[in-house]
Amino acid sequence: MCDFTVYLEENGERTVVATDIIKARKKDGNVFLMDIMGDTTRIEAATIEVADAFAQEMVLKRVECN
């Protein structure tokens, strides 16, 4: 299915933070993810690094806050 498994990359390691994601939005320094069922997940202090439809992957990176 054309949806994304979303990974958060931190310190060179990837962890899955959400699956079946159909929509992502950056807002106030956070990334909001919505899945196929309309459930949302908020990833704080993050930005979208890559969205790859072929691999069905989206990679987020932590943003360092000052």
Place this chain on the structure above:
Amino acid sequence: MRKIIATGKGGAGKTTIVATLSRLLARQGFSVMVIDTDPSMNLAMSLGVPFSTVRTLAEDKKEIHEQFYEDDFDGEEEGHTHSSNINIDAFLEKYQVTAKDDVKVVVMGTISEGGGGCICSYISIVKRLIDYLALWSDQYDIVIVDSQAGSEILGRGLAVNYDHNLVIAESFPKSMEVARHVLKLARDLNIKRQLVVVNKIRDGKELELVADELCLNGERTYPVRYDEKVIEADRMGSLILDMAPDSPVLEDIRNIMNVITADYEKD
């Protein structure tokens, strides 16, 4: 609400069996909705519903998408969004049509333009609709999904945790190959029970042959005999249920219905 999906190779008999089974279940007193997720959209016709009277979900994709996936990321909290805004019964008024025996039909529809993308988003709308039905509508006892040929539908997660997968197969190698793959994917999706329906049977050995070939893992096999009258009925946009109610095909599909309803009683 119980959920059934029918899967299998092209032409194996999915639509014929779903349409017939839905009406037999309705005659038993269940309120039944069937959803056609095949972009070829034959199910309504098999149920005697003129296609011109059907409004497909795909036709209103943008509007439905906004309703079902309203972007309300404004809230600070995570969790389930906006779902309470949807009046599912009003929604159904627009998209469901009534067939014989009071079976309700919803048609997913298809891409309207060349290069119009894939059908994933339509499938996700169907998945969401079925979940809404299960949560907020007590209108239906059973939803049956008729699918596109092949196993792809099970790669989309539509049928996670369904009660039954009806694997419709004929006893020839290409059909069994699709059945084998469908069985595997359905196991991954935690579908509770899989019934292998061997359709268009002309001799008794076919059932055994399919069971051996598929190396079944507890799944049961059920025969549906071959009857020319099914094809005749199909040509006239009708069902054997109306054209030849004494056909052995109906006896076989009734048997499958009894197995399904007996499973419901066990759970």
